[in-house]
Amino acid sequence: MTRRQKSPLRPLTAEEHQELERLSRALSESATQVARAKVLLAVSQGQSYTAAARTAGRRSGDAVSQLVERFNEIGLAALALRFGGGATVVYQSEQRQHILETVKQLPNLAQTGTATWSLSTLQRYLRSQAGEEFANVSTYTIWQVLHQADYSWQNSRSWCQTGTAKRQRKRGAATVIDPDTEAKKN
16 A cells, blocks of 8 residues: 655646656656656656656655655756765866966976976976965866866877877978867767
């Protein structure tokens, strides 16, 4: 015997029903949003929370109950993905931009003791030169910023923009851009 549903699903508007139908068949939306749309449609058709969870490939009727309650309060926004935890962002866009600008500059051999940036030399430089805001910057954070900006470690032992290369031509150095960079990364 199933227990009584605390907050039954309110009647759907025509727009909400149409959007839920679209989302339940979508291939380009996240799997979580598709499953939530399927659950809400199943509940609107009179299925129990447990049965609706099973039709969407989920196990918990309690999660369906929470979704229905949230949908009753805020509508289709309940389908959107919410923050799932994790570390808070410490370095904002200004600090990230400062890291990228530093990487673009060639290191001063006399000052840094190296002719190319590695993660550890970049970390030491930022900690010593950039002041208090980079006092605890880690090599992993630097790597993440560079990776998100499409930089990769090259065999030349320096960080280079992915998809670009400097080639020596008769008229001097030229930057060559690979148009298939995104396809090759995936």
